[in-house]
Amino acid sequence: MNTPDVLNVGHDCGACPIRHRAVCARCEADELQKLEQIKYYRSYQAGQTVIWSGDKMDFVASVVTGIATLTQTMEDGRRQMVGLLLPSDFVGRPGRQAAAYDVTATTDLVMCCFRKKPFEEMMSKTPHIAQRLLEMTLDELDAAREWMLLLGRKTAREKIASLLAIIARRDAHLNLKAAQGSIVFDLPLTREEMADYLGLTLETVSRQVSALKRDGVIALEGKRHIVVPDFDRLLEETGDDSDGGMLV
Amino acid sequence: MNTPDVLNVGHDCGACPIRHRAVCARCEADELQKLEQIKYYRSYQAGQTVIWSGDKMDFVASVVTGIATLTQTMEDGRRQMVGLLLPSDFVGRPGRQAAAYDVTATTDLVMCCFRKKPFEEMMSKTPHIAQRLLEMTLDELDAAREWMLLLGRKTAREKIASLLAIIARRDAHLNLKAAQGSIVFDLPLTREEMADYLGLTLETVSRQVSALKRDGVIALEGKRHIVVPDFDRLLEETGDDSDGGMLV
DNA sequence: TCTGCGCTTTGACCTACATCAAACTGAAAG
DNA sequence: CTTTCAGTTTGATGTAGGTCAAAGCGCAGA
Incomplete structure (x- = not known):
């Protein structure tokens, strides 16, 4: 029943970051097993679009290698990047149907995906995933706010x-x-x-x-x-x- | 053991929004009870500072009435507001010691506070609070990103x-x-x-x-x-x- | 080796917004 | 009623960064 605390020990337990980050010793081994079962990988080439804003997005994912960007575009073409996804960063929102931003690979990119439905089910049964996700989201929120200062006031x-x-x-x-x-x-x-x-x-x-x-x-x-x-x-x-x- | 689903029914069960929002029928009655025990209210006058960036912040809170702002200030005085807190919005980060932003009351303000320690303990025992908090944080993140577009690209x-x-x-x-x-x-x-x-x-x-x-x-x-x-x-x-x- | 094609640099000019300064408004205090 | 003062408006002027245009610089492909 006791899995090693991959969060702290950080040993290699597969390529998928969310496994390192969202699961810890306190979680049951069979939850780990389930995460394992619903995950799959996708690769993109530099420049390729992962998903367009407004498209149906039936998965959540985390970046394994490479860099992706989140951008918003206005009708007249003005563009603003609103996020930079580095390895281990998470994309997608449990509970949301459509993507809110364009996601683009700026380098070759590998993502570790989870189909949304089973991921959500698992989240509701495995409290530590929600807590880990909360932590990561709060980090992103801080980053976004730092960026607001940059955009609004810096030269x-x-x-x-x-x-x-x-x-x-x-x-x-x-x-x-x-x-x-x-x-x-x-x-x-x-x-x-x-x-x-x-x-x-x-x-x-x-x-x-x-x-x-x-x-x-x-x-x-x-x-x-x-x-x-x-x-x-x-x-x-x-x-x-x-x-x-x-x-x- | 069955409490009414205050989240959906929305009937009056006290002035504190987090009670409405973070707790639902699926939570045990005694958790509600605990939330009740650790909460307290604070009032501020328009213009008063709730907390300065960098100060020790031993509570988390949600706005009951009034409006508060989150601002960042650069050394030379340039200021950027990074958040507008309306009734039911949440401030403070579980796990963080010091405030990351100045929090200021722009109108008369009432906040419902929870001392951090007991709140965190409760969060780890009551999964739905973390999930609700995650939802709220994701909403804030979306708002922040919309604001990034505004700051970066709008006239x-x-x-x-x-x-x-x-x-x-x-x-x-x-x-x-x-x-x-x-x-x-x-x-x-x-x-x-x-x-x-x-x-x-x-x-x-x-x-x-x-x-x-x-x-x-x-x-x-x-x-x-x-x-x-x-x-x-x-x-x-x-x-x-x-x-x-x-x-x- | 040359050609084409992204990407980048650099220059000349323009404009949206900042800065500086002065006057206005209205509510609170005496 | 007058004074005061924070908040606001408006004007004159300055400038950081945008726009438009033209080269420059690899690099892949022929």
């Missing part, structure tokens, strides 16, 4: 710096390459995607990236490969409080 | 129209005064608060409100009392899709 330069800092931080975290403040990573977004995320035009993004380069805050190798020689210097450019707002 | 006029539409819609809902499209309500926000919500300056807000008045989209009586003669006309000004995006 173009601060916006770019903030985005770079987020991606850099995440990559540093994954690669543990945060050696004495220097971080190297590949931008997973085009200038246009960055613009859609930041509420700018692609020209302004290009100009500000050039400006940051000119000022020595970042260095470019090619268009996409970025070197941040001094992460603290980059952080100064974001306009955020220096003490990174570490809340628990 | 000042569209921003104002959108905000008025939200408040008008809500008031129409409460008062059932949506008689043939004409809606009347009081603005609960100052020009400056509107500006902080919309990512504008108060002067621009004032100018655009005047413009909407000049163009007959709205009428003003005094500074705060607003008449929307034709709600559909107002909606046209928001830039949103005409079919209101009704997702379930």
